[in-house]
Amino acid sequence: MPHKTFFAFVMPSLIAMVLFIALPIVSVVVQSLYVAHDRVMVQVENCQPFGGCSTELRVDAAATAELQAEQPLGKFNGLGTYFNRAHLAFDELGVILQTNRGLGDIWNRVLNLPFYKGLIFTLVYCFVVTPLAMALGFGIALAVNALPKVTKGPIIFFSLLPMIITPLVGSLILYWMLSPNGILGATIQHLFNDPTLSLRASPGLTWIALLLYGVWTNGPFSFVVFYAGLQTVPADTLESAMIDGASRWERIRYVIVPHLMPLATFVALVQLMDNFRVFEPIVGFSAEANATSLSWLIFNDLSGDTQQFGSAGATSVLTIIGVVILLSPVLVRTWREFKLKVV
Amino acid sequence: MAQIRLKNISKRWNNFVGVDNFNLDIADREFLVLLGPSGCGKTTTMRMIAGLEDITEGEIWIGDRMVNKLEPKDRDISMVFQSYGLYPNMTVYENIRFPLKVRKVPQDQHHERVMKAAAMVELEPFLERRPAALSGGQRQRVALARAIVREPNAFLMDEPLSNLDAKLRVSTRAQIKNLHHTLKTTTIYVTHDQIEAMTLADRVVVMNKGLVQQVGTPMEIYDRPANTFVAGFIGSPAMNLVPGSVENGVFTAQGIRIEGLPSTTKGPVTLGFRAEDATLAQGQGQIEAPIYSVELLGEATMLSMRVAGELVSIKVAKDYRAEIGETAAIAIPAAACHLFDQSTGTRIGA
Numbered sequence: 001m002p003h004k005t006f007f008a009f010v011m012p013s014l015i016a017m018v019l020f021i022a023l024p025i026v027s028v029v030v031q032s033l034y035v036a037h038d039r040v041m042v043q044v045e046n047c048q049p050f051g052g053c054s055t056e057l058r059v060d061a062a063a064t065a066e067l068q069a070e071q072p073l074g075k076f077n078g079l080g081t082y083f084n085r086a087h088l089a090f091d092e093l094g095v096i097l098q099t100n101r102g103l104g105d106i107w108n109r110v111l112n113l114p115f116y117k118g119l120i121f122t123l124v125y126c127f128v129v130t131p132l133a134m135a136l137g138f139g140i141a142l143a144v145n146a147l148p149k150v151t152k153g154p155i156i157f158f159s160l161l162p163m164i165i166t167p168l169v170g171s172l173i174l175y176w177m178l179s180p181n182g183i184l185g186a187t188i189q190h191l192f193n194d195p196t197l198s199l200r201a202s203p204g205l206t207w208i209a210l211l212l213y214g215v216w217t218n219g220p221f222s223f224v225v226f227y228a229g230l231q232t233v234p235a236d237t238l239e240s241a242m243i244d245g246a247s248r249w250e251r252i253r254y255v256i257v258p259h260l261m262p263l264a265t266f267v268a269l270v271q272l273m274d275n276f277r278v279f280e281p282i283v284g285f286s287a288e289a290n291a292t293s294l295s296w297l298i299f300n301d302l303s304g305d306t307q308q309f310g311s312a313g314a315t316s317v318l319t320i321i322g323v324v325i326l327l328s329p330v331l332v333r334t335w336r337e338f339k340l341k342v343v
Numbered sequence: 344m345a346q347i348r349l350k351n352i353s354k355r356w357n358n359f360v361g362v363d364n365f366n367l368d369i370a371d372r373e374f375l376v377l378l379g380p381s382g383c384g385k386t387t388t389m390r391m392i393a394g395l396e397d398i399t400e401g402e403i404w405i406g407d408r409m410v411n412k413l414e415p416k417d418r419d420i421s422m423v424f425q426s427y428g429l430y431p432n433m434t435v436y437e438n439i440r441f442p443l444k445v446r447k448v449p450q451d452q453h454h455e456r457v458m459k460a461a462a463m464v465e466l467e468p469f470l471e472r473r474p475a476a477l478s479g480g481q482r483q484r485v486a487l488a489r490a491i492v493r494e495p496n497a498f499l500m501d502e503p504l505s506n507l508d509a510k511l512r513v514s515t516r517a518q519i520k521n522l523h524h525t526l527k528t529t530t531i532y533v534t535h536d537q538i539e540a541m542t543l544a545d546r547v548v549v550m551n552k553g554l555v556q557q558v559g560t561p562m563e564i565y566d567r568p569a570n571t572f573v574a575g576f577i578g579s580p581a582m583n584l585v586p587g588s589v590e591n592g593v594f595t596a597q598g599i600r601i602e603g604l605p606s607t608t609k610g611p612v613t614l615g616f617r618a619e620d621a622t623l624a625q626g627q628g629q630i631e632a633p634i635y636s637v638e639l640l641g642e643a644t645m646l647s648m649r650v651a652g653e654l655v656s657i658k659v660a661k662d663y664r665a666e667i668g669e670t671a672a673i674a675i676p677a678a679a680c681h682l683f684d685q686s687t688g689t690r691i692g693a
Contacts, residue, residue: 234428236424236426236427237428237429237431239393239415239424239428240422240424240429240430240486241430241441241445242394242415242416243393243394243395243421244416244421244441244442244445244489245416245445245446245493246416246441250445254445258430258431259431259432
C-alpha cells in the first residue's frame with residue numbers, strides 16, 4: 001500500500017487519538033503542576049462610632065479574580081502536589097516508617113493517607129476481581145457450552161444480566177440488599193448473631209461486598225469472550241483427547257485452556273484496565289468511609305464547591321503511571337510473542 | 344487385539360438416516376476399509392465404534408464386551424483423525440506420551456514406549472518440535488505414533504491421508520500398510536479414495552446413503568461389483584455402464600453389440616465393462632464410434648467414445664495415437680462383461 005494511501009486511512013484515527021487522548025493527557029500533566037491561587041488578602045481598618053477602630057484581614061475578591069484571570073492555570077507548584085499529604089505523602093510515610101508499633105499500625109496509618117487508601121483498594125480490587133471474574137466467566141462458559149441448544153438462549157441472556165444492568169444501579173440494588181434492613185444484611189446479622197453488623201460499619205464487610213459485586217458484574221464479559229472462544233476449540237483435538245483417555249477436567253486442562261490462553265490474556269488486559277478505574281460501586285455502596293479508589297479520589301477532587309484541578313490532575317497522572325506499570329508485563333509478553341511470530 | 348462385531352447398528356437424526364442396519368464381523372488383526380462418497384455414513388459408523396456418536400439402535404462388540412454404553416476412553420481403541428487432532432501446545436514427544444500420561448501408565452515405561460512408537464514412524468529427529476513446526480506428513484505420523492503408543496485393541500483411522508499432498512499420501516500409505524503388518528492390530532480405515540481402499544484393505548465395505556452396498560476383498564469388489572453403484576465407484580476410470588437390452592445372449596444398444604452373454608437373461612439391462620478389458624479391434628469390433636477425446640496417461644492412452652448416450656472409456660496402448668472424430672473399432676470380450684438389472688442396479692448372475 002502506498003504511504004499516501006496508508007496515511008489517508010490512519011489519519012482520522014491519528015487525529016482523534018491526538019485530540020481525545022494525547023492532548024487531554026498533556027493538559028492533565030500541566031494542570032497537575034499548578035494549584036489554585038491563594039486568595040488575595042487585604043488589611044482593612046474598621047472603625048465603629050463608639051467602639052474605636054480595629055484592623056481585620058479580608059479577601060480582596062476583585063484582586064483574586066484579577067489574579068485568576070491573569071494566570072488561569074493557578075499558581076505553579078511543580079511536583080509539590082505529587083508529594084503532598086493527599087498524594088504520595090513521602091514525609092508522612094517517612095514518619096510512619098520511623099515511628100510505628102508494628103505492621104498493623106503501619107497498615108492503619110497508611111490507610112489514613114487518602115492516596116494510599118485509594119491505591120490499596122484499587123489494587124486489591126484489580127487482583128482479586130480480575131482472576132475470580134475470569135474463572136467465573138470461564139466456568140459459566142463451560143457450563144453453557146455443555147447445555148442443550150434449546151436452553152442455551154435463556155441461560156446466556158440470564159448470565160449477561162449483570163453486564164446489562166448499569167453498574168450504579170446494580171451496586172445500589174446490592175447495597176440495599178446488604179443494608180441491615182435488606183434481605184442479605186438481615187441474614188448476615190442473623191447468621192453471625194450480631195445486630196450491629198452492617199456494611200456501613202464494617203470495613204471488612206464493605207470490601208467483601210465490593211469485591212463480590214466486582215466479580216458478579218465482571219463475570220459476564222469473561223463469559224461472553226470465553227464462550228465465543230470455546231466455539232473455536234478444534235473438535236478433532238477434543239475427541240482425540242477423549243479417546244486418548246483424558247477425563248473432562250484433563251480435556252479442559254490440556255486442550256481447552258491452552259487453546260484459550262491468547263484470549264485469556266486479552267480478557268485479563270481488558271479487565272485489569274477496567275477494574276483499575278473502579279468507581280461506581282464505591283458511590284453506589286456509599287462506601288467512601290471504608291473504601292475509596294483512585295478514580296473516586298479524582299471525582300472527589302473535582303466535585304463540590306472547591307474544585308481542585310491540580311490535585312485531580314496529579315491523581316490522574318499517578319493513575320496513568322499505575323495502569324502502565326500494571327499492564328507492562330502483559331504488553332511485554334504480547335510484544336515478544338508478536339516478534340516471535342514475525343521472525 | 345480384538346474382533347469387532349457390529350450388530351444391526353443404525354444412526355438416525357430425526358427423519359434423516361445416517362447409517363441403516365449395519366451388520367459386520369471384523370476379524371481380529373483384519374484391515375477393514377469403509378469406502379464410499381461423502382455423506383454415505385462411513386465416518387458415522389466409525390464414530391459410533393469409537394463412542395464419539397451415540398447409536399440409535401443395535402450393538403457394538405469389541406472383543407467380548409458390548410461397548411454401546413462405554414465412554415470412548417474405555418473402549419481401548421485409538422483413533423487417527425483427518426486433521427491430525429494433535430495438541431498444539433505440546434511437543435511431539437509430549438503428544439505421543441499424552442495417552443500414557445492420562446491413563447496413568449507407570450512413569451518408568453513412558454520414555455521407552457514413546458521412543459519405540461516414534462521410531463516406528465521415523466519421528467526421532469522431531470521429538471522436541473511442536474506440531475506447528477512440522478509438515479502435514481510429519482503431523483500425521485505423530486498422530487499415528489500417538490495411536491500406536493498405547494498398544495490398543497483396535498485402530499480407527501478417519502481419512503488420515505486426505506490432508507496430504509499426492510506424494511506424501513503414497514509414502515504415508517505405505518507406512519500405514521507396514522505398521523499394520525508389524526503390529527497386526529485390528530484396523531478400521533475410512534476413506535473415499537478407492538486406491539487407498541484397494542491398496543490397504545484385507546476387506547472393503549462399500550457404502551452409499553447409509554447402506555452397505557458390498558463387503559468383500561478388494562479384488563472381489565473390483566472383479567464382481569454387486570451393483571452399478573459399486574461398479575461405478577471402484578476403479579479408475581470407473582466401470583463403463585451402458586443401458587441397453589439383452590436377448591438370446593446378445594446385448595444391443597445404439598453403437599454397441601456384444602454376443603456370447605448368458606442367455607438366461609432377457610430384457611432391459613445395464614452392461615458394464617472396464618476400460619482395461621476393452622481392446623482395439625483388428626477388424627469389426629463390438630463398438631464402432633467416433634473418438635470423443637484422447638488422453639495420454641503415460642503408461643497408457645485413454646480413449647473416450649459416446650455409446651448409447653453414455654461416455655465410455657477405453658484403455659489402449661501408450662503409443663496409440665488418433666484424432667478426435669476418427670472412428671475406432673473396439674473389441675470387448677463377453678467374459679469381461681457384467682450385467683446389471685436396469686431398474687434395481689443389482690448384478691445379474693454370479
